Amino acid sequence: xxxxxxxxxxxxxxxxxxxxxxxxxxxxxxxxxxxxxxxxxxxxxxxxxxxxxxxxxxxxxxxxxxxxxxxxxxxxxxxxxxxxxxxxxxxxxxxxxxxxxxxxxxxxxxxxxxxxxxxxxxxxxxxxxxxxxxxxxxxxxxxxxxxxxxxxxxxxxxxxxxxxxxxxxxxxxxxxxxxxxxxxxxxxxxxxxxxxxxxxxxxxxxxxxxxxxxxxxxxxxxxxxxxxxxxxxxxxxxxxxxxxxxxxxxxxxxxxxxxxxxxxxxxxxxxx
Numbered sequence: 001x002x003x004x005x006x007x008x009x010x011x012x013x014x015x016x017x018x019x020x021x022x023x024x025x026x027x028x029x030x031x032x033x034x035x036x037x038x039x040x041x042x043x044x045x046x047x048x049x050x051x052x053x054x055x056x057x058x059x060x061x062x063x064x065x066x067x068x069x070x071x072x073x074x075x076x077x078x079x080x081x082x083x084x085x086x087x088x089x090x091x092x093x094x095x096x097x098x099x100x101x102x103x104x105x106x107x108x109x110x111x112x113x114x115x116x117x118x119x120x121x122x123x124x125x126x127x128x129x130x131x132x133x134x135x136x137x138x139x140x141x142x143x144x145x146x147x148x149x150x151x152x153x154x155x156x157x158x159x160x161x162x163x164x165x166x167x168x169x170x171x172x173x174x175x176x177x178x179x180x181x182x183x184x185x186x187x188x189x190x191x192x193x194x195x196x197x198x199x200x201x202x203x204x205x206x207x208x209x210x211x212x213x214x215x216x217x218x219x220x221x222x223x224x225x226x227x228x229x230x231x232x233x234x235x236x237x238x239x240x241x242x243x244x245x246x247x248x249x250x251x252x253x254x255x256x257x258x259x260x261x262x263x264x265x266x267x268x269x270x271x272x
Contacts, residue, residue: 003134003141004074005127006055011074015054019046075134077127079141080148087150089119089204090126092133095145101129121203123148175230177237181208181244187223194226206233221254225264 004011020043027038052059056072077083080092092101099108120126126148134144172179182188187210194205205226223244227233237244243259 003131005131006051006074006076015047015050019043019050022046075131075141077124080127080130080146083123085150089121090123090148090150091119092126092130093147093149095147101133119204175234177241178208178234180241181237184244185223185247185249190222192226203228206230223258225260
């Protein structure tokens with residue numbers, strides 16, 4: 001059976017259909033509709049109660065004073081932990097070994113910087129990633145032993161603001177153009193923290209380049225703009241790989257201004 005979440009469109013549609021059919025039958029015995037029979041509020045409340053029961057919750061145990069046990073048939077956000085837990089970035093963690101789900105949601109990795117973990121910026125987004133994993137593996141949260149854990153930004157910075165090895169981060173099947181750009185420039189993958197202009201929240205970002213090594217006298221640089229996802233980074237590299245072929249890194253070193261920086265400066269000038 002495919003693992004389902006209470007907020008899945010298919011589950012919502014099923015509950016609506018079942019409640020509508022039940023109310024149609026009841027309306028035959030108690031006619032009147034919203035004028036005094038089976039009202040739309042009746043149907044809406046029935047959807048809520050059925051949803052609670054699908055989640056394994058008894059919606060009336062407080063009034064009755066005893067609990068009727070129900071098996072949870074769908075997942076909820078709480079299946080993966082407390083949605084109100086503290087944290088500014090969130091990871092899907094496997095309880096048995098504390099490994100976390102990697103950025104492309106296909107495998108679990110050790111929670112170290114070298115593994116290229118790409119966290120979610122909200123608890124809900126991490127739940128979506130966990131559900132995607134469960135569906136791909138046809139299992140459920142209890143069998144898989146998953147939980148969502150939040151980290152403070154300070155904790156994430158200890159592992160986030162580093163250059164990551166290409167071999168473990170850039171899957172050749174999913175990120176061929178990003179790997180190509182890295183090879184052309186002899187650079188690595190960077191992650192850092194930025195502030196989203198729209199929401200004001202801190203979010204992890206990723207791009208290509210090198211971190212500074214001040215002790216060695218080496219200056220760092222971003223060879224691409226920073227992006228909020230690996231997919232966006234790969235799309236940028238695919239569109240612009242020919243621009244990077246024109247950079248003679250071995251002879252000229254890092255450009256004083258990348259082509260995308262010139263384009264951004266031009267756009268700002270035109271808007272002004």
